Amino acid sequence: MEGRVAARATSGRAAGRQLKTLPRALKDHPEVDRLRRFAEWLDRHSAACVAQVDAWMVSSLPVPTGLLARVWPDEAWQSALRDLAVVGDDPDEVGFLRGATDSGELRIVNLDGDTVRLSPRTVTLPHPVLLPDLDDIREFAAELGITQSVEQIHRAIWRRPENPENPGNPGNPGNPGNPDTKATEVRAFTGGKFRSRFALAARASSLGYRVSGGYATARVRDGGRTVEASVWIGEPYADDEVNTGALTWHNDDGRALPLREVGPVAWSEGMRMGAALYAGRVIEEGKDA
Template sequence: MGWVSTGDGYEVALVEGRVAARATTGRSAGRQLKSLPRALKGHPEVDRLRRFAEWLERHDAACVAQVDAWMVSSLPVPTGLLARVWPDTAWQSALRDLVVVGDDPDDVGFLRGATDAGELQLVNLDGETVRIAPRTVTLPHPVLLPDLDDLRDFAAELGMVQRVEQIHRGTWRKPEDLRARSTEVRDFAGGSFRSRFALAARASSLGYRVSGGYATTRVRDGVRTVEAAVWIGEPYWDGGVETGALNWQDQDGRALPLVEVGPVAWSEGMRMAAALYAGRVIEEGKNA
């Protein structure tokens, strides 16, 4: 964005998300000032740029949230849509370097660009740049990526950084020796918190929904939506609490046997339970 004249010896512009000013006259003409002059604090152009900066920030966050939702659900995304939004720097920042899979399972690579013709440019594990143009692609949840370790190593070699946590997202694989009738996991139960409010606040800060006595997250796992839930204590209880068991429910509210929980729902539920448990009070001293 270029500099806009305020008509009183100054120009203003957005620089790295903040309103900046520079003088148009005198010895400092053309030089960016360290702070906004007092005369510009209430100027309409400054106010307009601030509102625009706030919109850009909300737009950026919305792009990241949408791409994260595509990745967690592993839903097919139209290739043409990705190519259309790529010129937008906010979308591009959220999408760049995510692992993309085309129609052929071997069409796997890190997304590095998109063309006007609707092609996606990927860097594969051989270090080659390839172009694919299937009708849809997926941005798979990492638990579904068979070459996850290789992808992590390759990304580290190239210094890739993903804004949407994908290949470095914490994953949990479902054990194969689960009991047929078991409906809960207690690996992260028993984490002590000084108050139910503190535990609920931690859940909310991590992006999880607090409903009744539970912290929950909804995950599309294959063809159905599953809700993972961790008990965090009765609402309005003002004493200490402990994290409870983790369980999963289908859309009808039926508790799912663990053997019926899909790989993505299992991983995301365990990720939530582990993140809540990590904030527990840890006793120090001889009796810890």
């Protein structure tokens, strides 16, 4: 709706058709103003529902089944939740959410294609890096024609290398290498040139990341603890050209985590942020992207 109010013709050949513009007599009418403000509120409400569900998913937090049942009749909540992959009491049983009843039951399409009803006390909307057989789940979702309002199963993921060998490969952003036992930063996304610090900060904000001081940051709850990933984006108010810096992770006390201590969700989301910022860099003519 985008906060807009539309009118339809009630007579003549155009009866029932939506008018391109509001008649002048209606533009400043109090009822139109109230409708416009209501439409804007609906848009904000829809965006807030998507943001909340995204937060549940990124953090893989348990969500009470009763809560999902209570909000399901709301079209905005239903749009944000519908077709998300959910996990109940059995962590190996993944299904796509299709409905919720007043009694607290969830209607799920499982990976066998069967519609089942579940009533666990809580469910999780798992981050895709935690989903087993993710490629199979994506293939099955494509067969069902599933689309998600909250990016989940098709979210770009990165898995932390297991063998501690080297802290990263700056020449290949797609291959950060294997973190050694002491390394605390990934340099795969350093050196991304931007015309100004403002342009880089604006890109970070537009992607949903917080800009604080000289960093773009993303807070993630991973394995019961909160971790903040951060990328250096330059001193505030600097007008000169800037380059993206290293990617690091910190705990709640501000301690830089050795890469080997970064959990799978925090690693994936940090790498996702670094890659997204780096992708907006200035590409000089004649050089590969």
